[in-house]
Amino acid sequence: MRLLTHNMLSSNIKGVEKGFPLRIEAEKVVEKPVEMNADFLRKMFEKVEWKAFVEASRSMGYAQLPEEVDSGMLESDEFLSRFHHALLELHLEEGALVCPETGRRFPVNKGIPNMLLHEDEV
Amino acid sequence: MWYLCVFYHRLLDYRKPEVESLAHLFGAFEDEQNGDVPSQLQWKLPIHHHPDSPFHFVNLPSEQVARSIANRSILVKGMYELWGEGGSYEELKDSVLSYPDERKLPYLEAGSTFKITVDSFGKVMSLNEQKELIQGLAYIPFKGQVKLKNPDHNFWLIEIDNYGRNNGLPPIVQRRIFFGREVGGADRKLIPTYQLKSRTYLGPTAMDAEMAFLMANQALATSGKLIYDPFVGTGSILVGAAHFGALTMGADIDIRVVRDGRGPNCNVWSNFEQYGLPMPVGLLRADNNRPPWRSGLKEIFDAIICDPPYGVRAGGRKSGGRKLLKGAVEPYVVPDDKRTDHIPSTAPYSLVECVHDLLDLAAKMLAMRGRLVFFYPVLRDDDCAETHFPEHPCFKLISSSEQILSSRYSRVLLTMVKVGAYTKEIAEAARLKHLEFRENHVKWLQDGNLHSAVFSPIDAQLPEAGDSKFIKDPKPKYRGKYV
Numbered sequence: 001m002r003l004l005t006h007n008m009l010s011s012n013i014k015g016v017e018k019g020f021p022l023r024i025e026a027e028k029v030v031e032k033p034v035e036m037n038a039d040f041l042r043k044m045f046e047k048v049e050w051k052a053f054v055e056a057s058r059s060m061g062y063a064q065l066p067e068e069v070d071s072g073m074l075e076s077d078e079f080l081s082r083f084h085h086a087l088l089e090l091h092l093e094e095g096a097l098v099c100p101e102t103g104r105r106f107p108v109n110k111g112i113p114n115m116l117l118h119e120d121e122v
Numbered sequence: 123m124w125y126l127c128v129f130y131h132r133l134l135d136y137r138k139p140e141v142e143s144l145a146h147l148f149g150a151f152e153d154e155q156n157g158d159v160p161s162q163l164q165w166k167l168p169i170h171h172h173p174d175s176p177f178h179f180v181n182l183p184s185e186q187v188a189r190s191i192a193n194r195s196i197l198v199k200g201m202y203e204l205w206g207e208g209g210s211y212e213e214l215k216d217s218v219l220s221y222p223d224e225r226k227l228p229y230l231e232a233g234s235t236f237k238i239t240v241d242s243f244g245k246v247m248s249l250n251e252q253k254e255l256i257q258g259l260a261y262i263p264f265k266g267q268v269k270l271k272n273p274d275h276n277f278w279l280i281e282i283d284n285y286g287r288n289n290g291l292p293p294i295v296q297r298r299i300f301f302g303r304e305v306g307g308a309d310r311k312l313i314p315t316y317q318l319k320s321r322t323y324l325g326p327t328a329m330d331a332e333m334a335f336l337m338a339n340q341a342l343a344t345s346g347k348l349i350y351d352p353f354v355g356t357g358s359i360l361v362g363a364a365h366f367g368a369l370t371m372g373a374d375i376d377i378r379v380v381r382d383g384r385g386p387n388c389n390v391w392s393n394f395e396q397y398g399l400p401m402p403v404g405l406l407r408a409d410n411n412r413p414p415w416r417s418g419l420k421e422i423f424d425a426i427i428c429d430p431p432y433g434v435r436a437g438g439r440k441s442g443g444r445k446l447l448k449g450a451v452e453p454y455v456v457p458d459d460k461r462t463d464h465i466p467s468t469a470p471y472s473l474v475e476c477v478h479d480l481l482d483l484a485a486k487m488l489a490m491r492g493r494l495v496f497f498y499p500v501l502r503d504d505d506c507a508e509t510h511f512p513e514h515p516c517f518k519l520i521s522s523s524e525q526i527l528s529s530r531y532s533r534v535l536l537t538m539v540k541v542g543a544y545t546k547e548i549a550e551a552a553r554l555k556h557l558e559f560r561e562n563h564v565k566w567l568q569d570g571n572l573h574s575a576v577f578s579p580i581d582a583q584l585p586e587a588g589d590s591k592f593i594k595d596p597k598p599k600y601r602g603k604y605v
Contacts, residue, residue, distance in 0.1 A: 005371070005404030010416035020416035035400065039346035040369060047422050088403065112381040114407045115414035118466045120455045122412060122441050 001092045001113050006056050007048050009113065011099035011106070013121040021052035022097035022106065024059040029095075034088045041084055042074055048087070057086040124166070125188050126202040126302050128280070129176045133336070135523035137197045138165065139537065140339050141180065142521070144191040147342045150183055168207070170296045176243070177282065177300075179204075185305055192306030194366075196313075196335045202278055202302030214299045215261055229303055230262070235269035236277060243282040255279055259301070276304040315397075316361065322392045323383050325356040329429055333525075334362030337427050340495045340521070340537045343368040347424035348403070352410045352483060353438075355379055357390040357402065359427050364399040368424075373408040375439050375468065380405050410479050411440035411471065411556075420544060421489045430476050432499040432533070433573050438471035448563060473499070475559045477512045482552040485516040486544045494538040500524075501531050501576075509534070516542040530576045 011019030054065045064082050066073070073079040096105040097113055104121070107114050129137045142163055145151065151161040164181040171177055176199070182188045185203070192201035205226060206217030229236075238259065240252040247255075259279065266274070283297040316331035318324060329337070337359060343349055345367030351359050354372025356379065364370050372390070374380045383389025394401050408414050431438035477498070484494040494517065500509050511519060517538040526532045 001406070002404055005406065008404075008416060008419050008422070009406075009414050012412060012414055020418075032401075037346055037369075040348070043346070043348075047419070049416070049418070110381050112377070112405050112407060114377060114381075116375065116377075116407055116409055116466050117412055117441055118464060119442065 001108050001111055002088055003053060003056050003060065003090060004044065004048075004087050005113070006092075006097070007053050009097065009115060011097075011101065011104065013099065013102060013104060013117060016099065016101045018101055019099055021049070021056065021100070023100060024056055024092065025096045025098060025105070026060055026092055027095040028093040029060050030091045030093050031089055032091055034084075036081065036084045038080060041080055041087070044087065045069075045071070045074060045083065053086070057090070060086075060090045060092060062086050062090055123184070123188075124179050124181050124204070125305065126204045126300055127178045127180045127192075128199045128202070129178070130197050130199050130308070131176050133197060133332075133523070133525065134174055135525070136336055136535065138178075139521035139523055140195055140197055140336060141191055143340050143342060143537070144194055145182070145187070147194075147339075147344065148187050148190040150187050150191075168298055170298070177298075189306040193309065194339065195308045196310075196332055196339065198306075198308050200278065200307040201305045202300070203305055204300060204302045207298065207300045209297055209299070211255075211258060211299060214301060218262060218301055226262075229275045230264050230266065232265040234266040234275060235273040236264060236266045236275040237268060237270050237273040238277045238279060241278060241280045243280070245283065247281075255281075278302055278304055312365070316365070318358070321356075321358070322396050323356050323388045323390065325358075325379060327429065327431075328356050328358040329362070330358075331362070334359050335365070337495050337535065338362040338366050338368070340535065341425035341427045341493045343425065343427075348422065349425045349427060350423045350487070351428045352408075352426065352480065353428045353430055354390070354402075354405065356383075357393050359429060360402055361393055361397065361399065363425075363427060364394060364402075365397070369400065370402045371404045371423075372402055373406045373410070375407065375409050375441075377407040380407055409439075409441045409468075410476070410483065413483060415487070420486050421492075423487050423492060424489055425493045425495065426480075426484050426488060427495045428480070429497045430473070430480060431471070432497075433470075433473055437573070438473070438476050439468035440471040440475070441466060442469050469563070472559075478552075478555060478559070481512060481514040481517070482556075484538075485514055485540065485548060485552075488540045490540055490543070492540050494536075494540070496536055497533045498536050499531055499533050502526070502529065511536055514538075515548060516540055516544060528576070 006022065006024065009020070009022055011022060013019065050069055054067060057063070057065050062085065065086055066079070091111055092108050093111050095108045097108060098105050127141065145163050146161075150163065166179040167173065167175065168177050168179065182191070188201050192198045203225070205221045206214050206219075208214035208217050238256050240247060240255055256279070278301070280300040280302075281297070282299075312335060313332050316334075318328055318330055321328070338349075341349060341363065343363040343366040347368045349360070349363045349368045349370050351357075351370070351372040354360060354374045355376075357370075357372060360370040360372055372380070380390060383392070390405060391401055406414070480496065481494075488494060498511060511522060511534070513519075518541045519536060519538050521535075521537045523535045524532050525535070
């Protein structure tokens with residue numbers, strides 16, 4: 001599971017007010033290179049919740065993202081490549097995503113998060 | 123400028139919509155500021171031709187656009203700049219001679235290579251007959267060298283005649299001959315390269331390669347776009363989109379299909395690896411009826427392409443147990459120690475609710491002008507007047523293409539463009555509808571149950587005297603919507 005995916009997910013258990021961002025419990029993190037596409041990165045930059053993204057990146061072992069950002073930084077190749085690396089090249093293979101409100105764990109196995117809710121959460 | 127567009131004679135309903143979509147993709151409508159209304163191309167039929175004919179004239183802004191459309195398409199056999207046409211070879215000669223020299227001479231120069239292909243529709247011509255016809259074109263001042271493999275210019279002499287019925291093509295009333303310079307054509311080699319026969323990981327409802335490419339073309343898949351399939355299964359649709367450069371993401375409620383596959387080398391990832399395509403950006407197990415997206419997320423996908431479960435060969439599932447939703451049992455709490463490996467029960471997901479959820483997801487998550495491309499099953503009922511396709515205030519339906527699957531039902535590929543923003547009112551209406559589906563879970567399963575309509579035995583009442591076979595609607599005598 002990449003951080004792009006993580007940034008889109010939340011715990012939608014019945015009754016939960018704030019299910020985003022899910023806390024990452026990383027057991028196995030893998031790095032896989034991906035070809036960079038600047039257009040795609042610029043588009044995603046507008047959609048990413050930055051604070052949650054930096055925090056998640058840290059829990060995956062990558063702490064090189066700036067805390068605060070503005071769209072001017074997209075001009076910098078250095079920033080783009082760090083953004084690209086954190087967004088698309090870090091993979092959570094095994095671990096879990098934890099609901100910030102209830103502590104419920106959504107397991108991640110073989111890189112696939114299981115976001116299916118149980119019968120009493122629906 | 124008008125071009126002669128010769129289609130392959132298959133998937134008839136899909137041909138023009140593909141060209142229209144690719145025209146959008148390659149900027150044919152850049153000049154027009156029509157706001158919400160997607161522009162359309164101008165089409166003409168050659169004289170005496172039936173609308174199902176492979177031959178059409180289309181007006182395109184430039185040769186560059188025509189070439190791009192033809193080369194990316196799957197169903198355009200060839201796009202030609204017409205130099206002449208006629209009902210006889212004499213008429214053709216007059217027509218070609220009167221075509222402006224400044225359009226012809228640049229392609230006839232010494233130092234270039236060319237070839238002339240003779241094509242006849244509905245009849246086979248011997249090599250000698252072809253040679254004679256080519257020699258008959260001596261009035262055109264070809265100065266280049268003949269080169270049969272990869273020439274600079276490819277000229278086509280196309281003859282269509284009334285060869286009688288039952289030749290597999292729509293009826294032609296009179297002979298017509300065309301002569302043109304080829305501008306581009308579909309790369310049909312894609313089909314054998316990606317065919318399902320050699321795909322590593324297949325499922326029972328994997329989308330066939332040709333259709334996956336058609337869907338990707340309808341969705342305007344290109345590099346830099348993010349395309350989502352909420353019913354990803356083995357990823358067959360995403361493979362088509364990834365081939366055209368898009369980044370993909372998929373979800374499925376069945377974790378075995380998405381995570382496990384049939385082994386470490388036989389899963390969704392290996393399907394992409396097989397063709398050297400970039401892996402999906404994300405795969406997840408999620409229920410479309412209870413999506414896991416954070417509430418602020420919207421307009422993130424450039425397109426959504428999918429084949430929702432119709433309930434005929436593969437049924438859809440959603441969260442909640444059957445008994446739970448029927449009210450037969452109370453909601454139960456899973457004990458903590460059993461939580462980790464608990465497999466939540468699921469209930470049947472009617473097509474109506476499934477499509478409602480899909481439209482709601484798309485309305486929220488698609489970027490403005492983004493495309494939703496999906497298959498919708500319809501019963502082939504003679505009595506049924508108009509087929510009602512699903513509607514949504516955020517979307518405009520721009521094409522529907524039917525593919526007949528059996529005598530009982532077809533599937534229709536719907537292409538919708540997002541033209542309206544997802545407002546609070548729309549969100550509220552969707553929430554209420556979702557609750558209504560929950561309340562009436564049983565009712566929705568019974569109404570519109572496609573499975574029984576498709577698989578129920580043929581009616582015991584046979585038509586009257588003299589006819590022992592049951593009546594089918596009179597099929598045209600050429601291969602039409604059946605393929």
